Amino acid sequence: MNQPEFTVHTFRSCGTENVAQPELLTRLSQYKGLIFDMDGTLLDTxxxxxxxxxxxxxxxxxxxxxxxxxxxxxxxxxxxxxxxxxxxxxxxxxxxxxxxxxxxxxxLDNQYQRITLTCDILEQAYGEKKLAVGTGSQRDNALSLLENTGLLAKLDSVITASDVENHKPHPDTFLTACHQIQLKPNECVVFEDTVLGKQAAHAAGMDCFLVTEHGLVFYPLTDETL
Incomplete structure (x- = not known):
């Protein structure tokens, strides 16, 4: 199993979690597109x-x-x-x-909330990078959740379980999202919260940030993951 390159820890300010670490900003600057999983990554569902x-x-x-x-x-x-x-x-x-x-x-409507760490990254990248969601949820559920949490209007593409035949850990979800936002896999980075999702990102030829209880852990695509 490949080892993470570095961990981005969150810090608290005025009761909210923020991401402003130089290494994260530097890392994200090399990508044109950000692709987010939804459940457990953007939303605590x-x-x-x-x-x-x-x-x-x-x-x-x-x-x-x-x-x-x-x-x-x-x-x-x-x-x-x-x-x-x-x-x-x-x-x-x-x-x-x-x-x-x-x-x-x-x-169980409204029994969920936005995950500040990743939603802040999405909000800060809005208007500067292509933004997509690649989720294992069904389309109706995903669109409803993203709409209710104010994220849908900021996304260039939403790929759900309804849109692909092969789901995570297969690469189809993220490759389809990449195609929809008209970028190459190496121009995108994925944000995920599960090992299956990380495997799907690497199978698609993309670097991956894994959301953990300690913050973001960066897993770059390496020869071992190809």
Whole structure:
């Protein structure tokens, strides 16, 4: 596994998290486009996802742990159901379970907030760089969340699970976003919060910043990741 080149730590000022480290600004200056994952990267939606999956587990009677769900971060719900079937030897209907989970998530409206660290980066780059979102969420959900949090109008492209056949860790989501904003992969950098997402970014030929509890960790594309 490749090692991070450096970690960008956040610092607090007036109760909010800010990013102003010289190494981050220098690093970002070499890219023409920024591509962000949504859940867990721009928006703290994981509590709502955990609750909606918990409701689905209770309704359909399958085992559920939040820790395992976190490891599936970035994977569309219909494929998560496939993983549940494989892991527990079940034969759940992926479409039925996925639809139930999505409906439960929608009923948890407004149970999420913007992640200041990455949203500040997006806001500061608005008007200067191409901006896109590449998410494993379904299109209707993604557009609604981005609209409600004031981010949608700032984006040049939004690529969702509805728009590609092969999802993370495959590169399709980020390559499609790159194509939509008319840039080459090496002209873009990805912001992600999961290992699957980082793998997808590297598979697409892009550097990646991983959002962690300590700040941003930079994982450049190297020969080892190709």
């Amino acid at each position: 994981m509590p709502a996802h955990v609750e909606s999956w918990k409701q689905a587990a209770e309704h359909f009677g399958f085992p559920f742990t939040a820790q395992w769900l976190h490891s599936m971060g970035g994977m569309p719900s219909i494929k998560v159901v496939g993983e549940i079937n494989r892991r527990f030897g079940l034969s759940l209907n992926p479409h039925e379970v996925s639809q139930f989970k999505q409906d439960a998530f929608r009923l």
